[in-house]
Amino acid sequence: MPYRATTEDFQFLFDHVIGYDQIAATDLFTEASPDMAQAVLSEAGKMCEEVLAPINRNGDLTPAALKNGVVRTSPGFDQGYKAIADGGWIGMAADPEYGGMGLPLTLQTAVNDMMSASCLSLQLCPLMTQGQIEALEHHATDEIKALYLPKLITGEWAGTMNLTEPQAGSDVGALSSKAEDNGDGTYAITGQKIFISWGDNDITENVCHLVLARLPDGAAGTKGISLFLVPKLIPDADGTPGARNSLRVVSLEHKMGLHGSPTAVMSFEGARGWMIGEPHKGMAAMFTMMNNARLGVGVQGLGAGEGAFQQALDYALERKQGRSPIENGSGTIADFADVRRMLTQMRAELYAARSMSMSLAMAIDMHRATGDAEWKARAALLTPIVKAYGTEVGINVSNMGVQVHGGMGFIEETGAAQYFRDVRVTAIYEGTNGIQAMDLVGRKLMDGGEAAFRLLDEIESGAEAARGQHPIMAEAVWSAAETLRETTEWMTEQTDMQDRFAGAVPFLMGFARVLGAHFHLKSAIAEGGKGKRTELARFHINRLLPEHASSLAQARCGAAGLYTLSTEDLAS
Template sequence: MPYRAPLSDFALLLDLLGYDRLAATPRFAAVPRDMAGAILAEAARLCETTLAPLNRVGDRHPARLENGVTRTPPGFAEAYRAIAAGGWIGMAARPESGGMGLPMTLATAVNEMMSGACLALQLGPLLTQGQIEALEHHAAPGLRALYLPRLASGEWAGTMNLTEPQAGSDVGALRTKAEPNPDGSYAITGQKIYITWGDADFLPNICHLVLARLPDGAPGTAGISLFLVPKFLPDAAGNPGARNAVTTVSLEHKLGLHGSPTCVLQYDGAKGWLVGEAHRGMAAMFTMMNNARLGVGVQGIGVAEAAFGQALAFAQTRIQGRTPTGGAAIVEHADVRRMLATMRAQVFAARAIALSCAHAIDMATATGAPDWQARAALLTPIAKAYGTDTGHEVAQLGIQIHGGMGFVEETGAAQYARDVRVTSIYEGTNGIQAMDLTARKMADGGAAAFALIDEVQAAAETARAGHPELAHEVWQAAEALREATETLLKQGLTDRFAGAVPYLRAFALVLGADAHLRAARHAGGPRAALARVAIRRLLPEHAALLAQAREGSTDLYALAPEDLAA
């Protein structure tokens, strides 16, 4: 079935988040609520009509390297230009960068829709958005003036170059070198892998943000600097000029996202410019990565929505089994109902968490309040990991609902699962997100976490009148999360990390249940029925997860790796 954008969820969540409060700030006064709705509807139209039809095309016609040229799937160039023409690439960029200056709340919703419609294509704009943000925060004025308008318009594209064969999650192990040139630029030499949209035939220029080490850079992450390295060196007029010394060596053969060119790039003294301060490249990259992590979280949610929509349509039309009045669509079977309701409840929960994170980013931008910054920082790893886990789980349930037809590629159900799988890995694996949550994001002694738990419990108190049973369960789960957080804060890092993934998921279940309860109270009807599914069926898992988090790590290290072999 064709992709359908979740506009009713977005409308509800803008209410629940208090979008009007955001629009009342000077920073976002230009985007009142009705305009926000119009913007989302316009993006939905683009996604449903232009992007979604390309999703299967990209899978069947993978990007390929042909005589040194990276060929993209049919239709991708035109759709990319349509995204750019709509202003969607620069939607959250500052107006002085050539952007629309929209709130992240809206940009995040649009990114979710683009991901759900065609993830392989959306990756390109997402990385360009991240590059815009890094340059806005860290680049010198000359670089900003030259590059930002061309990136925000979508004329040029941007990439992130972190990974090397020996340096995946351990970025500090990188070997790429940067040598100063006499003209103030740098010569970059090294190989980078897994470069998403690292090359494409239809882009006039591609700008790589490359992590590399200066001659005087210390070992590890403290000695890494960030460089902007364009494929074509801009001439005096700012047009693409001479070819830079960066070569596309090969494209990866991947489980999914076949339409997205994932490149191995070789830099042989390529000319680049320092972004930010020398040896402070990781800090600059983290600016970019934090929002990119939210962006990846909504990739998971977008694919989940698409997989859910297809599974629901399939279940409503696939006849198997009989009722007294004839053949029955499988949606009438209790187990299929259970799967569909689970998928739907998970998608709404993940979406609510992601938009809460975006909203906190916007409130921090608009008010400068440290509390909102802390809230955004706390929610980012949860939004990333739970959003992408939801993408994976919902896509897998989608396959299951399709039965045997889920295993053959022609239905497209399997593609969602293949495509979304990497979102739990890239931009920091979900394990790393959980370590971030339990270490860096708890460096405040748990203040941000406890403040959020307080809000969940206060909302549950308010909801007791209308939904006593559900409110009670949410309150109790939040209390269990509070106690587990107190325990976690007493643990050493190794114990925390051993329980980090279950702890993060428990946190997400509580936040998801909170969003469902608020939705039930605000809208009632089917939203209340869905809240019941989320709170009575999905939330109870939190206890088992928190039990794991309390276990520490002793038992894990009691098993030597060689003891594990059967």
């Protein structure tokens, strides 16, 4: 069943919801006009439809494999990657000084969304490289930039990030990897890293690893960690890959999904590396890459959900069963109320998540272009919401996709289950969704909720403006925003962080419900009150938004009730 690029959604969001014209009006992005954006989306959409989508099943049926120490990628992935690299899609937002296009991250995010929907396993490779490009742009020396960025931007070289270790998990500060000064401006990196996405491949001429390790005088915890660039093949001054570095792929993980993406256990055995940023401040440099990746992973989630939705919709429109319950029905299962409910919910959730991701990308672009601190605060607030909600949407939508298929969804040949298996990990990597929620109620409310309250002011102002055209939907959104405001105030008043953390996930999901309704309402107003987006908004606001109340009620329960049952009680 063919994938259809969601360019129409992006164009509507750009023109009527997020205000892309504000980005194009800045001096930094003056060449990225709305017309250019439309052309970029169109070309990227064609590549996703014609090149990437046809190879998606290959990754699942013929996984990446480690053979004689070399990672062999899935059939067709070499041509898919070549199309991505040759099209310039990796370096869209990169610095033109090193060969990038210098386009807004908003456009790059839209393209990543479509690539995720068409072939998530392959899209993960350029996503990692994009994050490395940004980290090097901000923290590397001029010499490192000049040598590595042009190759990463063209896609000749790929980038990875190496954080996790077997004993450390999400507690990065517990890492044991070591770095020792070689005395010549390089360092010897020793240690083992796990869960390294695209840790090696046979489709690029080099793989460049960003590795966290500790210098001999590094303090315990995250404050003593440094960041190093460790290439698979050490390049000469002209950028020609030379001698192999002292690193290797120990094994590839056998995973639930994402079979086409090689997830490696990496061993660094005195490998030669170059420090990125300052000593003992590696986490700050790595977070440049991780924040980019958190937006990217949220988009991966909703992108995979889009692929699952499209396949489920196509199946529902073909599968004939029973007598149609509606007059002039198609005779397919799409006529049945519960199937129609699932399909509409899938569409509504995806549109809400896509709106949020575009809004976050725009905030990042506007801060970069203007330096305005409010845009920076907006981006920081939205990052954990977009990562967590986007991936939860992807999981829930792909799960419903299996359900729409009925028994055939449980049969691997249909491909419906692949979307669920592929997307499930997105709620785990780049910081689990629980960690994202803790970040939201912790660091992101350290301003007393100022950034959150500014966003709530916008939501309520939008609802007030909509009362004349859509009084019922407007009232529902305004009332939900008030409940969210009260819960945010409650969160900021809690001095015991355990009370915040206990309700962090429901708070984030309640926030996302309200924010999604806001974007749906904006879309209905922009459409003029009639049309498919208005009906989708009505579905979301009438049927999904009410969930915010139970989520926010949970958020205010505090931590005490979580510990009244002992672990022994839970086990008995």
